[in-house]
Amino acid sequence: MNNSAKLRIAIQKSGRLSEDSLQMIKECGISFKNGIGALKAEATNFPMEFLLLRDDDIPGYVADGVADIGIVGENVLAEKQRDVVVAHKLGFSKCRLSIAIPKSEPYEGVHQLDGKRIATSYPKILETFLRNNNVQAEIHEISGSVEIAPGIGLADAICDIVSSGSTLFTNGLKEVQPIFQSEAVLISRPDMAGEQRALLDKLLFRIRSVQAARNNKYILLNAPESKIEVIKSLIPGMKSPSILPLAEPGWVSMHSVINENDFWEVIEKLQAEGAQGILVVPIEKMIL
Incomplete structure (x- = not known):
């Protein structure tokens, strides 16, 4: 190169x-x-x-x-x-693009937007959503501070990026219709x-x-030899868990990787099967 x-x-x-x-x-x-x-x-x-x-x-x-x-x-x-x-x-x-309306107004579905004025910085995405839902609305394209549009009479609703929703709440709005995940x-x-x-x-x-x-954790635990097979089924690892004998007869140390999403459910099952001394360690890099 x-x-x-x-x-x-x-x-x-x-x-x-x-x-x-x-x-x-x-x-x-x-x-x-x-x-x-x-x-x-x-x-x-x-x-x-x-x-x-x-x-x-x-x-x-x-x-x-x-x-x-x-x-x-x-x-x-x-x-x-x-x-x-x-x-x-x-x-x-991660965030979403959503339609929001004044908190005081009820929302009964996307058809309610028909004939409304909607302010947004994302006119193309909004236009596609409205067209796919057979809604005729007036789109006002503005940049920045979209959330103030209903309060100053520029629009009846807005379409903007939402993460926590706190900005909408502060400006008297509520999220009613997510239209795009990002x-x-x-x-x-x-x-x-x-x-x-x-x-x-x-x-x-x-x-x-x-x-x-980021999505996985390294797990180490001690287990009775009689429970090896059932614990292997709970923590299969990338191929299978590492199993090492302990100084105490009848016990082994098992090392494996578990997915972050399964973490707490797996830990509870391991404890129920007699696993002890469970250690969970972050992984810096993971080469598959």
């Missing part, structure tokens, strides 16, 4: 998505120096250059070939409709090949290892 080849990645310059993206890059073992206010940065131990941009601009930069890859929310990607491909879903910065995704140019493609594959290998580690 040419030593001068680099992978240019576009990342949001500030905000939660930026923090989560850079944290993932660090967990992939990639170091970089980013001065305050800088819009470019270089990795020190991986052939990668960072472009720090507005999130709305990232799909365009990737589609136009200025950046090879980018990290952006699916909501922005769907709204911009640029010629890029989703290389990998990243599992963080998370961060890694996007790339559709024609990527050669050295850039090889670098992307290396990066994806690291990302998958980090994600697998």
Whole structure:
């Protein structure tokens, strides 16, 4: 591979998505120096250059070939409709695009939006949702502070990103109709090949290892020999658990990996089968 080849990645310059993206890059073992206010940065131990941009601009930069890859929310990607491909879903910065109305108003279904004025920064996603539900509504496209639109008489409802819902509540609104689920995704140019493609594959290998580690825990426990088979069925591991004899006759130490989603249910079952001294340890990297 040419030593001068680099992978240019576009990342949001500030905000939660930026923090989560850079944290993932660090967990992939990639170091970089980013001065305050800088819009470019270089990795020190991986052939990668960072472009720090507005999130709305990232799909365009990737589609136009200025950046090879980018990290952006699916909501922005769907709204911009640029010629890029989703290389990998990243599992963080999850949110939803929802319709909200004043708290004092009842909501009886999507048909209630017919003939209403809806303010949003995502007119294309909203238009698609309304069309699919045979609703005729007037869309007002505005940028920023969408939640104040009903209060100043600009709209009857809004369509905006929701995470906790606290901003809606503060502005006298309530969420009534989720229309789009979003998370961060890694996007790339559709024609990527050669050295850039090889670098992307290396990066994806690291990302998958980090994600697998986040989703799993390493578990160690002591168990009676008579319970080995039943406990093996509870903690199968990637292939099967490691089993080591203990100094105390009739007991073994078992080591395995369990999924984060199954964690508490598995622990309860292990205790019921006589497992003792259960230790659960975070995994930094997990190579599948």
